[in-house]
Each structure stands twice: as structure tokens, then as C-alpha cells.
Amino acid sequence: MVNFRNALVAWSCLLSLGVAQAQWAGLTPWSPPWLSPPLSDWQRANQLQQLGGARWLAQGVNGHGVIVAVLDTGLNRQVADFANWQRVLPGINAIDGSQNVQDESGHGTQVASLLAAPINGAGVVGVAPMATLLPIKVVAGDLASSAAVTAGLQAAQRAGARVVNMSLAATGPTATQALKELAATDRTLVVVAAGNQGQPEAAWPARYAGTAWAQGTMLVVGAVDVNRQLASFSNQAGSAAAHYLVAPGVNIQGAGTSGTLTLSGTSQATPAVSGAAALLLSKWPYLRASQVGAILLQTADDLGAPGVDPVYGHGLLNIDRALSPVGSFTYRTARGVTFTVPLSSGRVLSSQPRVASPQAFQGLITQVFDAHGRHFTRDEGQALAARTRLRLDTLLGQDGLLGELSLRPLGAGLLGWSYQAQTRPTQSPRGPWGPADPFSPQAKAPLAQFHAWQWRSPTQAGAPTGWQVAVGDGGTATMALGAGSLSGLDGIQHTAWAPQEWQSWLASPLIGLSPKHRLGAIGVPLAPGWQLRGAWLNPQADDSQARGRLQATELHHEGPGHRLNLNFSVLDEHGFLGGYSREPLGLNQQTRTVGVTLAGAWQLDTHWALGLQWTRADSPAPANHGLLLASTRLLADGHAVGLMRRDTWVPGDRLSLTHQAPLRASQGSLTYQVIDQVDPDTGVPHYAEHTVQLKPEARERLTELRYTRPDGPGRQWAVALAWRVHPDHDATASAELALGLSYNIRF
Ligand SMILES: [Ca+2]
Ligand SMILES: [Ca+2]
Known part of the structure; x- marks a missing residue:
């Protein structure tokens, strides 16, 4: 039958x-809810969008509360991005000790905007648009003295900067002692441009990143184009490969005196990494500088030869991954019990049948910690x-x-x-x-x-x-x-x-x-x-x-x-x-x-x-x-x-x-x-x-x-x-x- x-x-x-x-359960392409119609500057948030950071803005991850020092040619407060922006601290002129940071070249202003330009409908949008900007002028004309850079680093440390952006490069060791002192605190991440000589090694002071005293508190940034190819001008990772990553640095639109200014260089790639660091620190202020550096390196997208290589180092900055949990989740209890589960186990559903309503577990929310000790909110009831x-x-x-x-x-x-x-x-x-x-x-x-x-x-x-x-x-x-x-x-x-x-x-x-x-x-x-x-x-x-x-x-x-x-x-x-x-x-x-x-x-x-x-x-x-x-x-x-x-x-x-x-x-x-x-x-x-x-x-x-x-x-x-x-x-x-x-x- x-x-x-x-x-x-x-x-x-x-x-x-x-x-x-x-x-x-999934993620949908995100557009900021307040942008309707899209603000003109949002369309020029290229680095933030290309690097996967945009969707995190909706979750309030925007650099808020983090002081980022930009050691550069100064800041032009007249540009549309910074004219009425409160999150700019009084500048520091590390050359003469004054507060005059007027930017004659426009380089410092453009770099600062890539890092922290606000979403205000004008200019551009930086990677960390709510970070607090500390402009420190260390370059006059085209030259920065080691003494000025030293004074700038010390000023940044005094001001409580958690990130220092150095879109500058020298042919020899620079500000060694100040960098050593900053590294010893493990509180401030120093992000340095690799340099634009097209050489197999990074310039100074970037090359310090690989020294023992740096303790992972320094990152070196090279530049790639839109095709993720290393820009011809960009210095390669070389011996600093373990601390080197790349970001978009070709034809990058930033703030300029007449609207926007488009520049290419490792100078333009560096603030993307600094901004990403500010995002991490705004979400997890307790992270040490070396932890922030390690996260950004570990979560970069591999480019070039497989693994860490002497050209691309760790690869391309990926902000989305950097803000996402890494490794596994560790649960902690006050009893001292800890246990670890794979990230992937988080979304399994309950089987049926069951005797209690799923509603019973609603609100059962706890914080768990990833491999870098960062806390993430887990809704256990939701699962x-x-x-x-x-x-x-x-x-x-x-x-x-x-x-x-x-x-x-x-x-x-x-x-x-x-x-x-x-x-x-x-x-x-x-x-x-x-x-x-x-x-x-x-x-x-x-x-x-x-x-x-x-x-x-x-x-x-x-x-x-x-x-x-x-x-x-x-x-x-x-x-x-x-x-x-x-x-x-x-x-x-x-x-x-x-x-x-x-x-x-x-x-x-x-x-x-x-x-x-x-x-x-x-x-x-x-x-x-x-x-x-x-x-x-x-x-x-x-x-x-x-x-x-x-x-x-x-x-x-x-x-x-x-x-x-x-x-x-x-x-x-x-x-x-x-x-x-x-x-x-x-x-x-x-x-x-x-x-x-x-x-x-x-x-x-x-x-x-x-x-x-x-x-x-x-x-x-x-x-x-x-x-x-x-x-x-x-x-x-x-x-x-x-x-x-x-x-x-x-x-x-x-x-x-x-x-x-x-x-x-x-x-x-x-x-x-x-x-x-x-x-x-x-x-x-x-x-x-x-x-x-x-x-x-x-x-x-x-x-x-x-x-x-x-x-x-x-x-x-x-x-x-x-x-x-x-x-x-x-x-x-x-x-x-x-x-x-x-x-x-x-x-
Ligand atoms: Ca803007
Ligand atoms: Ca590689």
C-alpha cells in the first residue's frame, strides 16, 4: 500500500x-535618518562611507568625547566646516607658543576636516564628526622643526588628546624623546603618515612604530587609490609592516577656503585611521592606545600578498569590522565565572516546544566582552x-x-x-x-x-x-x-x-x-x-x-x-x-x-x-x-x-x-x-x-x-x-x- x-x-x-x-536579523543599507534630502556634505563623506563607518553613526558612534590633536600647518577657522563649530579647542602654536594657528597652506585644515568635519550641511564630513579637535601648529611654510613637533606632542598630552594625527614626514628621526614619553603612557595613539616618497620604507617618525619602546601605540598609514592599489607615491610598509595599514589617499576631498580642496597623499589617508581610532575610543573610552592600534590592524582587510606583507602591512582600514566584535564573546559574572562562546553562536533560536512564553526572557540583556576586552550589548532574550x-x-x-x-x-x-x-x-x-x-x-x-x-x-x-x-x-x-x-x-x-x-x-x-x-x-x-x-x-x-x-x-x-x-x-x-x-x-x-x-x-x-x-x-x-x-x-x-x-x-x-x-x-x-x-x-x-x-x-x-x-x-x-x-x-x-x-x- x-x-x-x-x-x-x-x-x-x-x-x-x-x-x-x-x-x-540582518543589516540593511543605512542612510542617516536626518538626511532627507541628503545634505551636501554627507555626499562628501567618502572615507567614512567607503570604510564602512557610516552605519555606526546611527548608533551614536561618532567620536564624541574624544580629543584628537592634529599636528599640522594649523586650522583655518573660516572654512564652512569649522566656522561655527564648537568642538574645536583653542589652537596651540607649538612654534612660538601662541594660540595663533592660522593655516596659510590649507593642508592642516584639509587634514583636520577628513578627521573631524561635522555633519552641518557644508564642506565635508570627517570620519569622527563629533570628535573634539585640537589644532596644533607645528609647520611653518613647508618645514617643521623637531623642537616644534616635540612641543606639539607635549601640548597634546597635556590637553588629554587620545589620538594624535601626524600627517607629516621627515627624512630623519624626529621628536624621539616626546614620542617615547607618550608611548610610555599607553594612553594616546599616534597615527603617522608613511610619507610620499614612493620608497619601500616609511619615513620618520613613522618608522618608530616598530621600535620596542613604541609598544604598539603608533600606527603608520599608507595611501591606496579607489581600486585599493597602493598609490605610487606612498611609502610602503617595509620594516614597520606589523604596525602599518592603508586608507584611501588619492583625490580626497576635504575642507578648503573656497568650498572644498582635493588632495592626494599619505597625509590624506592618515586622518581616516585617526578618525577610526576616535570612534573606537568614543565607544570604549577605557581602551589603551595599544589596544586601539591592535584592533585597527587586526580588523584591516588584507591586501597584496596574503597576510601581513611589506607593501600593505596589515591592509586596508575597515571601520565596520573595527567596531564589530572580534574573536569570541566572554561572559563574566561577579562570582568570577567566565566562559567564552563563539561569536557565531549568538543567533541560534530556541527550539520548540517550550513551557514558558518567549516574552519571559524579554529584557534579559547583558554586556559581554570580545577578544580585545570591549563590551558589547547582548540581548539574550531576543535569541x-x-x-x-x-x-x-x-x-x-x-x-x-x-x-x-x-x-x-x-x-x-x-x-x-x-x-x-x-x-x-x-x-x-x-x-x-x-x-x-x-x-x-x-x-x-x-x-x-x-x-x-x-x-x-x-x-x-x-x-x-x-x-x-x-x-x-x-x-x-x-x-x-x-x-x-x-x-x-x-x-x-x-x-x-x-x-x-x-x-x-x-x-x-x-x-x-x-x-x-x-x-x-x-x-x-x-x-x-x-x-x-x-x-x-x-x-x-x-x-x-x-x-x-x-x-x-x-x-x-x-x-x-x-x-x-x-x-x-x-x-x-x-x-x-x-x-x-x-x-x-x-x-x-x-x-x-x-x-x-x-x-x-x-x-x-x-x-x-x-x-x-x-x-x-x-x-x-x-x-x-x-x-x-x-x-x-x-x-x-x-x-x-x-x-x-x-x-x-x-x-x-x-x-x-x-x-x-x-x-x-x-x-x-x-x-x-x-x-x-x-x-x-x-x-x-x-x-x-x-x-x-x-x-x-x-x-x-x-x-x-x-x-x-x-x-x-x-x-x-x-x-x-x-x-x-x-x-x-x-x-x-x-x-x-x-x-x-x-x-x-x-x-
Ligand atoms: Ca560638514
Ligand atoms: Ca597582505
Whole structure:
């Protein structure tokens, strides 16, 4: 018998109201919200945009609070960018000690604008448009004396500059002692142009970056063109390769006395790196200068020969990557517990089903630290906030079933074999658990296969309370224990006409927590009509979902027109009643849940049947782990009731009304210790407690009206209407309505 149910021949439609919205997870191209229409200077934010820094502006990463000193030819305050801009400190003339920093050449003004020109609708936009600019004039005419540079560096240090931009180059050692003193503090990053001689080595003082005393507090910047090729004029990394990176430096538009001024040189590349450093320091003020340098180097895009090379050094500055976490995330608690998870593990969704609403974890936010010790905000609750939806295929048949093949070669029910192909492993039986989560990783799983063998004692043929043995491999869809049957091969219809459709929700819901497994089961006759059953469900090793190892013992009774089932299950899972293994939340540990399910079906008269199911589950509190500080025992319960009428309009038709309340926590809480803020100056975290109450405010209820009508041998119409209130126990979620119609042919 080959049975293609539902998938190949069914026609159906779905009405769905108020479905959950998909989580916004990706990044979209960003344009500043205040630019409508775009300001003219924003269009000249070339370096910021090319280097991936633009989107960070929207998050307030703009250089605010960071003093950047520009040691150059001075600053022309008359240019449109700086005319009325408050974030320019009184200038320092390091040549004569005055405050006169009038810029005769325009070089210093142009360089400063590339670093810190504000978004003001005029001129250009710098990489760090809200940084505080400290203009220090060290160049008069074309010449800078070592004494002036020394005085300029000392002035910058006194003023508290965190970044010093030096778009200047000399043929010999310059300002050595002042640079040494600055490096010793590890507080100020010195960013120096490589020089424009087209040489294989950087000029001075850039070449100092590689010396031991610099301790990584100096960076050397070369220039590339729009094609990411090193500009012919740019000095190469040479022996400073370990501290060298490049930025756009050909035809760079900056502020000029008559609008804008376009220049080329390593002078123009240098402020891009200085600006990026200011962005890092505005977001993480506690970073040391050497840390900022290391981050910018490590996150640069490799150019030229693979790896750090003597031409491009570390490669092209990438502001977006520099501001993004590097390496892994480390969680810290006040108890001294730290643990590290890969960056990629941050976005896994919770698996279904679960007993608490995703809403419960809302607001569970903590700070975590990347490989450079920078804190990042992590919304742990968000990762669990995936929502489920009512699905048409769950409504009309087995979830994801593509086809089914079954054989009973020995006749009289002696031996049976069944094979099913599914679009994905069925995570839970329909019914008390509700439908599977379409957003879960499982929904993208490849085709799943399921097969089972069953043997039943010949003497008890037709009576499922004799000897039975079943082994299977795959999903749980038809392996439901409980009042349904020992396995899907053997429907409930043999002795009572209580509907096979009820089989899934009359089973123990805990089985649904062992979503993909191997199964062995045996049924032993105790007395006429009584059977003792034992079942073992072992998870398959390749299943990355929360894995449940289930042992079930049940007492089964069948009599004329009724059947009863008492099921005790012990579930050992890596998780918490189906919750996904989230290490930071302590939900990845082995948890044992003991559950009891009582189910029964009664034939009331020749037309009516009644089904009832009730489940209670008891889990000990997870041990303290990760952010989890304390927890209490979890209790959950669920129930379902169904009423069916047969032969209403035509012989063999079925009209049923079922009402299900999926398992829901009735007690339990988890208390987490999170970092709610990090001191900006010291990086010291402040700890707070966050308690998650697992008992949801609302209770999900699924009501389903279904009518099936035979249409000749092996053919059947089915129509179903389902109404789901408070999906996922979420009091704020809209109700869902689904209507489905199918026509099934069995051949
Ligand atoms: Ca501007
Ligand atoms: Ca390279």
C-alpha cells in the first residue's frame, strides 16, 4: 500500500490573522535618518562611507568625547566646516607658543576636516564628526622643526588628546624623546603618515612604530587609490609592516577656503585611521592606545600578498569590522565565572516546544566582552524570542509529511513495516504541543526519513493488548505512545472507533521533546484487556537540537468502547523542557523531567466519542551555570479534550471538536546575574540581577473543528478550522485563525 497523503494531491488554502512577524536579523543599507534630502556634505563623506563607518553613526558612534590633536600647518577657522563649530579647542602654536594657528597652506585644515568635519550641511564630513579637535601648529611654510613637533606632542598630552594625527614626514628621526614619553603612557595613539616618497620604507617618525619602546601605540598609514592599489607615491610598509595599514589617499576631498580642496597623499589617508581610532575610543573610552592600534590592524582587510606583507602591512582600514566584535564573546559574572562562546553562536533560536512564553526572557540583556576586552550589548532574550505559527500542514495532516509507504506482508497484523519521508523531522506530535516552529533551524533541515518495524503476537491479532514489539528510526509523528497506539502502524481503530486523528494528542507530550530518535518499544499482556508497555527513545547523534532521551512506562487498558492509558515518562535532555541549549543562560545542562500523563477515550453511544488527556511535568531547577545565579523547580501542566461524532451525514464521516491547552509552566523562575553597565573610564562592569518568571501570564489554547468525509475507496475530503489564542502563551500576541481544505487519495 502506498499512501501519498496530503502533500501531492491536497489542495488547500490558509487564512491567518495576526501572525508573528519575522525577527529582523540582518543589516540593511543605512542612510542617516536626518538626511532627507541628503545634505551636501554627507555626499562628501567618502572615507567614512567607503570604510564602512557610516552605519555606526546611527548608533551614536561618532567620536564624541574624544580629543584628537592634529599636528599640522594649523586650522583655518573660516572654512564652512569649522566656522561655527564648537568642538574645536583653542589652537596651540607649538612654534612660538601662541594660540595663533592660522593655516596659510590649507593642508592642516584639509587634514583636520577628513578627521573631524561635522555633519552641518557644508564642506565635508570627517570620519569622527563629533570628535573634539585640537589644532596644533607645528609647520611653518613647508618645514617643521623637531623642537616644534616635540612641543606639539607635549601640548597634546597635556590637553588629554587620545589620538594624535601626524600627517607629516621627515627624512630623519624626529621628536624621539616626546614620542617615547607618550608611548610610555599607553594612553594616546599616534597615527603617522608613511610619507610620499614612493620608497619601500616609511619615513620618520613613522618608522618608530616598530621600535620596542613604541609598544604598539603608533600606527603608520599608507595611501591606496579607489581600486585599493597602493598609490605610487606612498611609502610602503617595509620594516614597520606589523604596525602599518592603508586608507584611501588619492583625490580626497576635504575642507578648503573656497568650498572644498582635493588632495592626494599619505597625509590624506592618515586622518581616516585617526578618525577610526576616535570612534573606537568614543565607544570604549577605557581602551589603551595599544589596544586601539591592535584592533585597527587586526580588523584591516588584507591586501597584496596574503597576510601581513611589506607593501600593505596589515591592509586596508575597515571601520565596520573595527567596531564589530572580534574573536569570541566572554561572559563574566561577579562570582568570577567566565566562559567564552563563539561569536557565531549568538543567533541560534530556541527550539520548540517550550513551557514558558518567549516574552519571559524579554529584557534579559547583558554586556559581554570580545577578544580585545570591549563590551558589547547582548540581548539574550531576543535569541529566544522566536515565535511559532499555526501551520496548514499541521492542521490537515502530519507535519511535513511528503509520502508514506507501509507493508503488512504476513497478514493478520503479524508484521508491519512503515516508511515515511518528511520535509523535516517532526519535532512534536500535533496536539498539545502545537505546531512546529517555522523559524527554527529545524525548518530548514533536509528531507527526513522515518521507518519502523512492528511485530504483534498472532494470538492477539486485532487486539493491541497482546504482545507487541516495535523498533523505529526517525521522527516522533507516528510513534506516539499513550492511548493512541504503540506505533503508528497500529491505529486505535482496531477495537474502538475513537479516532486515529486523536492519537497524537492523546500521547505523552514529553515524547515531543525527543524530536529525532531511535525507538524501541515492547508491550506485554498482563490480563485480558491490560497491557504493560515500555519504550526507549534515544536521540540521534547528529541532532543539534535540544536532545531528549526518554524512557516511558505505561499501563494500557482496552475494553468495549473505551481505552485508558497511564504513562510515566522520564526525560533527560540537554535543555529545559525543550528549551534550546543556550550556554549563557544555563539551559544547556542535562535536566531530568518526570512526567505523568493520563489519557482516555470513550465511546459514548453509537455516534459519539469523548477523549481526554492531562499531563503534569516536574523538573528540578537547573544548576547554577553561566549567567544563571539561582533557579527554582519547574512545574508544568497541559490538557486536552475532544468530542467526535461519526456517521452524521454520510456513513464513515467524522466531525470533531478538540480543545487543547499545551504544556505550560505553572511555577518556576530563573535568576540571572547580568552586567547592566560598564564604567566607561575603567571598563569595570556593574552587576545586576534579572529574574525570569517562567509562568506565563496567558495560556495558549488551540480549538479545532474538523470534518472528514469519505469519497469512495481510499479517497477523503477534510476541512479544518483552527483558532489559536495567546500563541506561545504570549498575552500580547494576536490570535491566529487557520482554515484548511484537503482531498486525499490513498492508492
Ligand atoms: Ca560638514
Ligand atoms: Ca597582505
